[in-house]
Amino acid sequence: MRWNYRLLIDREWSGRNAVALSAGVNGIYLLRANLDVAFYDSGRQINPLTARLTGNVAGVMKLFNRCGWQAEPESDASLPHQYSLMARQGVPRQDDWS
Incomplete structure (x- = not known):
């Protein structure tokens, strides 16, 4: 399956220059500025990561779950493809394995 x-x-995320999303195309879209506020420089997550998911959303949510991430749809009905992603607490990080 291709994603x-x-x-x-910012200008590709919203407004007249926003990237058009298609429910029929498997896609994961992240806002660059949101990455800066969602993670410390060390990589530890401190805020939810906003993502727009299209296509086989159930499949990618299953993959996220296997990898220790929880994806929840945003409550704003005007943004049907928007999700909040959070790493679950207690999931070992790769640097914890050594």
Whole structure:
């Protein structure tokens, strides 16, 4: 299964230049500025990561769950493809394995 992945800048995320999303295309879209506020420089997550998911959302949510991530749909009905992603507490990080 093929997935499109895009890291978007502010003007591609919203407004007249926003990237058009298609429910029929498997895609994961992240806002670059949101990455900066969602994680410390060390990589530890401190805030939810906002993502837009399209296509086989159930499949990618299952994958996220296996990898220790929880994806919840945003409550704003005007943004049907928008989700909040959080790493679950207690899931070992790769640097904890050594």
